[in-house]
Every structure is written in C-alpha cells, then in structure tokens.
Amino acid sequence: MCAIAGIFDLYRQPDIDAGLLQRMTDIQAHRGPDGSGMHREPGVGLGHRRLAIIDVKSGQQPLFNEDQTVVVVYNGEIYNFPALRRELEQFGHIFRTHCDTEVIVHAWEQWGERCVQHFRGMFAFGLWDRKQQALFLARDRLGVKPLHYALLDDGQLVFASEMKALLAHSRVRRELDPLAVEDYFAYGYIPEPRTIFRQIRKLEPGHTLLVRKGSSPGLPKRYWDVPFKPHRLVSPEHAADELVARLREAVSIRMVAEVPLGAFLSGGVDSSAVVAMMAQQSARPVNTCSIAFGDARFDESPYAQMVAERYQTNHHGARVEQHDADLIDQLACLYDEPFADSSALPTYRLCELARQRVTVALSGDGGDENLAGYRRYRRHLHEERLRSMLPLSLRKPVFGALGRIYPKADWAPRPLRAKTALQGLARDSVAAYFHGVSLMGDQMRAKLFSPSLRRNIGQYRAVEVLRRHAAACPADDALSQVQYLDLKTYLPGDILTKVDRASMAHGLEVRVPLLDHQLVEWISGLPPSLKLQRGVGKYLFKKGLEPYLPREILHRDKMGFSVPLADWFRGPAGPRLQRCLNSPVLADCGLFDLPYARELLSQHQSGRRDHSAPLWSLMMFESFLRQMLDEPRLSTERQAA
Known part of the structure; x- marks a missing residue:
C-alpha cells in the first residue's frame, strides 16, 4: 500500500517545484514508510511513498514502460496481475519487475482508458503519457482506495491519496463548502464527490478522469456499476455452496504477500467467514486481532475468541476505554475533514494492534451492504409494504401529523420508539431511507445551523445525494435499491474511508475480499429473498457457512463495531x-x-x-x-x- 501525489500544468511547461512535490509526498509518509520516489519533467510532477508488499526488492515508483514515455504512481493491489502479465507479454510487452504496478503501464499502452476494466483489485493511480500529453486518474470500482484532486486558478491540477497533501500546496484554498457542512451533519461523513473544501473533489469509485495538455478537464467518466442483473440458480443450496466457493477464491488471491499476513476478527459473521476461509488455505496459524470493550453491550470479543479457538489462530486482543476519546484531535488530522463515525476510535486501536504483528490484514468489510446485513434494511422493507398501501398524498398529512406529536422516547424499549417509523411513512422511499440513516434530522440541522449558514445552503438538502444515486440504480426491488444507495455512499464515504485512514496511519494494508468486484457482481444478482428472508439478513451466506462457523456466531443479534x-x-x-x-x-x-x-x-x-x-x-x-x-x-x- 502506498501514497501518491502529483502536479500537472494543463497549459504551460514550467519546471515543477521539487520542494513542493516532495512536501506533498512526504506528508503522506505514514502510508508508505518503506521508501519514496519522484519524477519531474516540464509541466508534470509525480511523487510516491511505498509500503512494500509484493516484489519488495524492486517495484519502486514512479514506474515506467520500456521507452520511458508512460509513467505511473499507484496505490493498491491488482490481484490478477500474473494473468494480466502473461496476456500482455503475448502482445509483445516486456516486463522488468515482478510487481503488480508494471501491468498498469503496459495495460494502458494496450487498452488505453479501458485498461481499468481488466484490473481486479483495489487501486488509485495517476498515469502520465508523454506521447499523448495526457494525465489519467483512476479509482477502483468500490472505492477501497482514495483519490483527491483540485483544479487551481492558475491551471494546475493537483492530486493525492489524502487531502493533507493537497493542502500543502499554497494555492489550494481552504474555503469551506456550505453544502458539505449540510452533508456532514446529515450523514456523519461527506459523500463523494464533494469534500469539506470547495476546491477539492474526490474521484468517485468506479470512475476515471482523463486530462489532456491544452484542454480543460472534462467530467469524470464512470467505467463500472453494480449490475443487479438476476442470474438463474439451480437451487438455494447450490447458490449457498457457490457463494462460499467464490468467497474462498476471493480470500485466496488476497493472501499473496511477501510480508506477514493476518486478519481482523470481530466475532461477527463476515470477519469470522474470512478467517475460516484463510485458515483452510494457510499452512500456518492465521494471525488474528480483535478489540474488546469494558461495556458488555458493545463487547464482541468472546465471540472472536470462539472463532479463534475453532481455527487455532494466533489471536491477540486490546481493549478500548473511555480515555481513548482523547484521540479526537489525532483522528481529525487523519481524516482531513470532519468525520463523525465514532467507531474510528476502536478501528484505530485495532490497526495499531495488528501492525505490531503483520503488515497486511484481511477484513470482513462490505458484507452488510452486499448481503443485506443491516437491521435498517428489514425496517425499510416493512415500511415499504405499508407505504404501498396508501398514496403519498394521504400518507404525508396523516403520518406526518402523528410523527410530529409522538414523543421521541430514546429511553423507552425499542417497540415504543415509533416516532422515526411514523415520520418515515409520511415520506417517499428515498426520503424515508434518508431520514432513517441521518445523523441529524432536517429540523435538528436547521436549528443547529446559524441563519447565515442556512442562507448559503439555500434550497440544497443532503437527501439529494441519495436521490442522485437512486435515479441511476439498475434494480427495481426495494431491498436492492437501498443496498445500492449504501454501496454508493455509506460504504465508500464512511466504512472504507474509516479503515483506510486508520490502517494507513500505522502503515498497515487492509484487503477486503467481500468487496472483490466479481463477487459483488455475482451477489447483486441473487434474488432479494435469499439475502433477507423472514427478517434474517445474510440468509444465504449464513446457510452456506453452517459447516464452518458455530450457530452462536451465525444466528446471534448483530452488535456492530461501536463505542458507548x-x-x-x-x-x-x-x-x-x-x-x-x-x-x-x-x-x-x-x-x-x-x-x-x-x-x-x-x-x-x-x-x-x-x-x-x-x-x-x-x-x-x-x-x-x-x-x-x-x-x-x-x-x-x-x-x-
């Protein structure tokens, strides 16, 4: 895993400031403590920090093609690089290293912008083609790896893995975006492509950006989407077996490393499944790490210990206490913009613990979004059935009035907390889902914001983020639609951002087999009833895992990775x-x-x-x-x- 940075002048051929490029690169040294590299030519500068995982002795970046006309800086892992290398060699390309980075430059030569469609993995990269006078930026399909960029007033485009590298440039304005403030206090994070700063953008997952010398940059181009294309199944039992087999293969290709390897083990279904697949394919005990809490309501460590004992892993644990809230300032620096997921605290401690023993860790992230594991999906489908019985014109005044007068009873048993459900029934599907996932409701945000901020936000509302994605959703059933919304917003904006910054702060690479894009595509085509059945989320996944995990893991209530x-x-x-x-x-x-x-x-x-x-x-x-x-x-x- 690595960090990248770059400066590209769209219209001129100036000498790129070596000191500035070095600062942009070195401020991300935590992402790549094993070395650094830089390339400069008139109008272009590329910087790189390396965390050596594969081909440790070579593979330094920036990395060139044979005639030095194409150069790349890259952050990530391309797991199918051996097969891609063999294919490219048949086209006559000559390789000098054994690392995955080199396939990028040759794939660009062979396929141009379509090269990203051949990559299986997690990646963010910047590539300069001297012959075409073109800069090509790309980000992986699900957004596991980050990429930020900004177009400056003088015609320079700057990009980097983290925003702090862009802020090292004196001409990047630190001007807050009021719409991003609205988004943050609604979601607890700032969804792509917006950032807290007006001038800086995130390249969205599954997108590329091609910028040619002498031309203004166009809009990013989408090259992939979750298909939700139904496929024929022989039987649910066969589908369950195939799901486990596909997971096993996705885990297997992520176990290739020349450095110590391990896994996060929370005791939930997803991380336990990943550990089970690793243990079956490893000649040595798997290194596993988990976090405990003093409050039993939040503590999953006994379940993690259960899985560790079953698979005889080298298991290590740490405890998060109240004084860990003092990490707030450190976390604010890590994330570069406001980030309100409090599970960043235990995630930071988990990565700190794992890095003491391994350099690469596999995680179970993505299972809830893929396989319908969140409780909110069950609630949403129940509300959708009720919404379908009455038109919005009738629901809005009736349930709206009931929602206003019903007390918000945070202290009461869950069945008596009906205010959110009543308010949801008064809305359309997207607005209701937004209301259910919001950190703060519309009225609370309006009260919290000053009059001047409300004026600057104008008519914009954070729900528009979900409406934009809902309009592009290829699925027509209610469950797939909200899964799609989470795959486009919550997963990259919160979950993957949280893990990337926390792991990279410690020079730890985290790999995510449940977000293998081929696996995601296949799962998306499963019937919704095999994901959520009779109130049971991850139904098919749990059936397939019955030979591998105890019932106490598969069928207990979901706890989540949160703090009290x-x-x-x-x-x-x-x-x-x-x-x-x-x-x-x-x-x-x-x-x-x-x-x-x-x-x-x-x-x-x-x-x-x-x-x-x-x-x-x-x-x-x-x-x-x-x-x-x-x-x-x-x-x-x-x-x-």
Missing part, C-alpha cells in the same frame, strides 16, 4: 464536550447556533435524550476547524463570496 458514546458523554468525557461547545473556534466560525448546541448537551446529560451522535459530530467538527484551517475565523459570508 452516550455513557462516555455523561461521564469522564463530559468536560471535554463542555469545552468543545465553549470553544472560540466554534463561536468565531459563524456556522452554528451554539445555545441550541448547549441545549442538546443539557438534554443528553440529564438522561432525557440520547444526543451522543450529534454531539460527537460537533466535537469532530470543532477539532477539524481548530487543526486543519489556517484561519478558523471563516465567516459564511466569505464562503459565499
């Missing part, structure tokens, strides 16, 4: 939260109604309401402002200008 924030904020972390809400940075930025924020804190600490998620999002935003902006006194009027 509500209790922390009513305990030792409370004073830290008080200081945050009284911070001059929050007061001076002009974005928030701070008396309302303090009201949320008062309600939470009294035990009447659970506002832990909104309060955590404010803490992370305050830390971001304090550390990442040169001038925290950014008024919304200046942003609008």
Whole structure:
C-alpha cells in the first residue's frame, strides 16, 4: 500500500517545484514508510511513498514502460496481475519487475482508458503519457482506495491519496463548502464527490478522469456499476455452496504477500467467514486481532475468541476505554475533514494492534451492504409494504401529523420508539431511507445551523445525494435499491474511508475480499429473498457457512463495531464536550447556533435524550476547524463570496 501525489500544468511547461512535490509526498509518509520516489519533467510532477508488499526488492515508483514515455504512481493491489502479465507479454510487452504496478503501464499502452476494466483489485493511480500529453486518474470500482484532486486558478491540477497533501500546496484554498457542512451533519461523513473544501473533489469509485495538455478537464467518466442483473440458480443450496466457493477464491488471491499476513476478527459473521476461509488455505496459524470493550453491550470479543479457538489462530486482543476519546484531535488530522463515525476510535486501536504483528490484514468489510446485513434494511422493507398501501398524498398529512406529536422516547424499549417509523411513512422511499440513516434530522440541522449558514445552503438538502444515486440504480426491488444507495455512499464515504485512514496511519494494508468486484457482481444478482428472508439478513451466506462457523456466531443479534458514546458523554468525557461547545473556534466560525448546541448537551446529560451522535459530530467538527484551517475565523459570508 502506498501514497501518491502529483502536479500537472494543463497549459504551460514550467519546471515543477521539487520542494513542493516532495512536501506533498512526504506528508503522506505514514502510508508508505518503506521508501519514496519522484519524477519531474516540464509541466508534470509525480511523487510516491511505498509500503512494500509484493516484489519488495524492486517495484519502486514512479514506474515506467520500456521507452520511458508512460509513467505511473499507484496505490493498491491488482490481484490478477500474473494473468494480466502473461496476456500482455503475448502482445509483445516486456516486463522488468515482478510487481503488480508494471501491468498498469503496459495495460494502458494496450487498452488505453479501458485498461481499468481488466484490473481486479483495489487501486488509485495517476498515469502520465508523454506521447499523448495526457494525465489519467483512476479509482477502483468500490472505492477501497482514495483519490483527491483540485483544479487551481492558475491551471494546475493537483492530486493525492489524502487531502493533507493537497493542502500543502499554497494555492489550494481552504474555503469551506456550505453544502458539505449540510452533508456532514446529515450523514456523519461527506459523500463523494464533494469534500469539506470547495476546491477539492474526490474521484468517485468506479470512475476515471482523463486530462489532456491544452484542454480543460472534462467530467469524470464512470467505467463500472453494480449490475443487479438476476442470474438463474439451480437451487438455494447450490447458490449457498457457490457463494462460499467464490468467497474462498476471493480470500485466496488476497493472501499473496511477501510480508506477514493476518486478519481482523470481530466475532461477527463476515470477519469470522474470512478467517475460516484463510485458515483452510494457510499452512500456518492465521494471525488474528480483535478489540474488546469494558461495556458488555458493545463487547464482541468472546465471540472472536470462539472463532479463534475453532481455527487455532494466533489471536491477540486490546481493549478500548473511555480515555481513548482523547484521540479526537489525532483522528481529525487523519481524516482531513470532519468525520463523525465514532467507531474510528476502536478501528484505530485495532490497526495499531495488528501492525505490531503483520503488515497486511484481511477484513470482513462490505458484507452488510452486499448481503443485506443491516437491521435498517428489514425496517425499510416493512415500511415499504405499508407505504404501498396508501398514496403519498394521504400518507404525508396523516403520518406526518402523528410523527410530529409522538414523543421521541430514546429511553423507552425499542417497540415504543415509533416516532422515526411514523415520520418515515409520511415520506417517499428515498426520503424515508434518508431520514432513517441521518445523523441529524432536517429540523435538528436547521436549528443547529446559524441563519447565515442556512442562507448559503439555500434550497440544497443532503437527501439529494441519495436521490442522485437512486435515479441511476439498475434494480427495481426495494431491498436492492437501498443496498445500492449504501454501496454508493455509506460504504465508500464512511466504512472504507474509516479503515483506510486508520490502517494507513500505522502503515498497515487492509484487503477486503467481500468487496472483490466479481463477487459483488455475482451477489447483486441473487434474488432479494435469499439475502433477507423472514427478517434474517445474510440468509444465504449464513446457510452456506453452517459447516464452518458455530450457530452462536451465525444466528446471534448483530452488535456492530461501536463505542458507548452516550455513557462516555455523561461521564469522564463530559468536560471535554463542555469545552468543545465553549470553544472560540466554534463561536468565531459563524456556522452554528451554539445555545441550541448547549441545549442538546443539557438534554443528553440529564438522561432525557440520547444526543451522543450529534454531539460527537460537533466535537469532530470543532477539532477539524481548530487543526486543519489556517484561519478558523471563516465567516459564511466569505464562503459565499
């Protein structure tokens, strides 16, 4: 795993500032502690930091083709590179190394922009073709690896793995995007392609961007999408066996490494399945790592220990405590923009633990989105059945009124917390799903935001992110549609971002077999009833795994990888939260109604309401402002200008 950076002048041929390019590269040294490289020619500069995994002795980057006219900097792993190499050699291409990076330059020569369709893996790269005077940027299909870019006022395009590298450039403006603030406090992260800064964009998963010298950059081009194309199945039993076989193969190709290899083991179905497949294909005990919590409501470590004992892994654990909330400032620096998933804390500790023993770890991420594991899918389908019985014109006034008057009883048993369900029934399908996944509802965001921020947001609402993807969804059933929304937003924007930054902070590569694009394509074509059946998520997956995992793992309630924030904020972390809400940075930025924020804190600490998620999002935003902006006194009027 690596870090990349680059500078490309669209219209001129200046000497690229070597010191600037080195700073952009070295600020990402945590992603690639094993070495660095740089290439400069008039109008173009490419930088690279390397974490050596395959072909450790060679494979340094930037890497060229035979005649030095094509050069690439690349972050990721292409697992089918041996087969691609053999194919390209038959076309006459000559290889000098044994690493996967070299197939990129030859695949570009052979297939041009279509080269990405031949790659199986996770990747983000920048490639310069001197003959065509073209820069080509690409990101893998599901967004496992990040890529950010910005077009500057002087005609330079800069790109990098992490935004902090772009911010090292003095002409990248640190100007907040009000629409990104709206997105952040709705989702808890900022969905692609937007970032917290107006000028910087994320290249969306499954997209490429081709920029030619002398031309303005066009729009990114999509080269892949989740097909949701139904396929014929012999029987559910046969499908379950094939699913496990496909997972085993996806795990197998990700076990190739010249460095120590291991796995995350939470004790959930997905990570346990990955460990089971690894153990069957490894001559040595698998190295596994897990995180424990002192609060039994959040602690899955006994289940992880159960799987570790079954497969006799070398298992290691660590515990997350309340004082780990002090990592807030460190996390804000890692993510470069506000990021409110509190499971970033245990993820950081898990990666720290794993890196003490391995350089590569396999994870179970992606299973919930692929195989319908989230409880919210079950709730959404239930609400969809109710919504189908009455037209929106009738549902909206009736259930809207009921939702307004029904109390929000965070303290009550789950069956009595009907407010969200009633509000969802008053909405269309996309708006209802958005309401269910939102960190803060529309009314709460409106109260939290200052009048000037609300003016600058205008008519835009964060639900438009989901509406854009819903319009492109190839599936017509309710379950596949919300899975598609999560695969396009929550998975890359939250889950994969969280793991990438936390792992790369420790120089750890994480591979994700459940997000192998061939496996994702095949799973998407399964009947929805085999993913979610009679209220059981991952139905087919669990049936196929019965020979490999105990019932206690397969059929227990889902816990999730979260921390007891509500209790922390009513305990030792409370004073830290008080200081945050009284911070001059929050007061001076002009974005928030701070008396309302303090009201949320008062309600939470009294035990009447659970506002832990909104309060955590404010803490992370305050830390971001304090550390990442040169001038925290950014008024919304200046942003609008």
